[in-house]
Amino acid sequence: MGSLNMTRRTALIGAAATTAAAATAKTVQTAHAAAPQTGPIRPSIYRFNRGAFEVSTILDGAIQRENPHEIFGTDQPREDVAALAEANLLPGNMLQNDYTPVVVNTGNEVVLFDTGNGAARRPGRGALLGTLAANGIAPEDVDIVVVTHFHPDHVGGLFEGETPAFPNARYVTGREEFDFWRANPGARGEGLQRILEATVFALPDQMTFLEDGQDVVTGITMIDSSGHTPGHAAYHIESEGERLMVCADLCNHFVLSMQRPDWHVLFDMDKEGAAAARRRVLGMIAADRIPFAGYHMPAPAVGFIAEQGEGFRYIPASYQLDL
Numbered sequence: 001m002g003s004l005n006m007t008r009r010t011a012l013i014g015a016a017a018t019t020a021a022a023a024t025a026k027t028v029q030t031a032h033a034a035a036p037q038t039g040p041i042r043p044s045i046y047r048f049n050r051g052a053f054e055v056s057t058i059l060d061g062a063i064q065r066e067n068p069h070e071i072f073g074t075d076q077p078r079e080d081v082a083a084l085a086e087a088n089l090l091p092g093n094m095l096q097n098d099y100t101p102v103v104v105n106t107g108n109e110v111v112l113f114d115t116g117n118g119a120a121r122r123p124g125r126g127a128l129l130g131t132l133a134a135n136g137i138a139p140e141d142v143d144i145v146v147v148t149h150f151h152p153d154h155v156g157g158l159f160e161g162e163t164p165a166f167p168n169a170r171y172v173t174g175r176e177e178f179d180f181w182r183a184n185p186g187a188r189g190e191g192l193q194r195i196l197e198a199t200v201f202a203l204p205d206q207m208t209f210l211e212d213g214q215d216v217v218t219g220i221t222m223i224d225s226s227g228h229t230p231g232h233a234a235y236h237i238e239s240e241g242e243r244l245m246v247c248a249d250l251c252n253h254f255v256l257s258m259q260r261p262d263w264h265v266l267f268d269m270d271k272e273g274a275a276a277a278r279r280r281v282l283g284m285i286a287a288d289r290i291p292f293a294g295y296h297m298p299a300p301a302v303g304f305i306a307e308q309g310e311g312f313r314y315i316p317a318s319y320q321l322d323l
């Protein structure tokens with residue numbers, strides 16, 4: 001009996017409490033609607049210093065694709081590519097690739113490395129201009145645009161419609177890259193050729209051409225890393241003894257091309273040359289323990305490299321560059 005009474009009392013108290021809670025909830029609901037969900041969001045800018053230089057990486061957008069082995073490890077069995085992804089806690093059948101231009105403000109000039117996809121060409125993946133503006137850099141502020149190589153996700157943002165997107169900029173690119181695409185129209189299809197005609201080949205008068213070891217400005221030096229394209233260039237940045245490599249498309253997956261640099265990659269025009277460039281430049285970055293920015297690394301796309309097994313291990317920057 002005692003327990004029955006107790007149960008009745010508890011039930012009554014419970015009912016009263018429930019009624020009170022419902023009343024409170026109703027009152028609260030009247031005063032505050034639930035905050036709307038606003039969807040997933042990713043950090044889109046990272047800014048840090050190298051000596052007197054201020055460096056920003058900016059997320060232009062990302063693409064998701066099925067079947068990673070159709071791009072990375074095209075000379076490998078599909079299961080081996082999937083197994084390496086899964087061993088690194090990535091899905092074996094899906095990948096995401098980011099597009100991450102770099103800005104260096106030297107204190108004298110604003111230098112932009114690559115221009116993203118272009119909002120008009122690839123809606124949803126051309127956020128560069130908007131994100132730059134939101135972080136205090138207007139298109140007019142960009143003094144120099146460096147084009148690392150002539151692929152659409154790097155040149156696509158050079159123009160906004162018919163108008164240059166960075167109206168005060170001059171342009172710098174590799175001599176070999178420009179000469180190859182000029183001499184071989186349609187080398188990678190008519191679609192790319194049309195994009196090149198509307199972008200880089202519409203700007204030759206404002207363009208300066210560099211060879212390996214030459215400077216964009218003091219402290220920013222071109223490093224030949226051809227293979228991905230015939231004149232693909234990386235850039236070594238140094239100010240007051242602090243260094244950074246801007247690697248562009250030297251290595252385009254932080255696991256598959258980093259841990260297996262020799263695996264063939266669909267978008268590398270010279271498979272063996274690209275692998276050799278990866279081994280050479282990634283090896284230097286690892287040996288010198290310097291940070292690097294990789295255009296297709298996961299945003300904010302800045303990290304370090306350590307030698308590991310038959311290749312390298314990517315270590316995303318944590319606080320090293322904030323200290």
Ligand SMILES: [Zn+2]
Pocket residue numbers: 151153154249295296
């Ligand atoms: Zn690319």
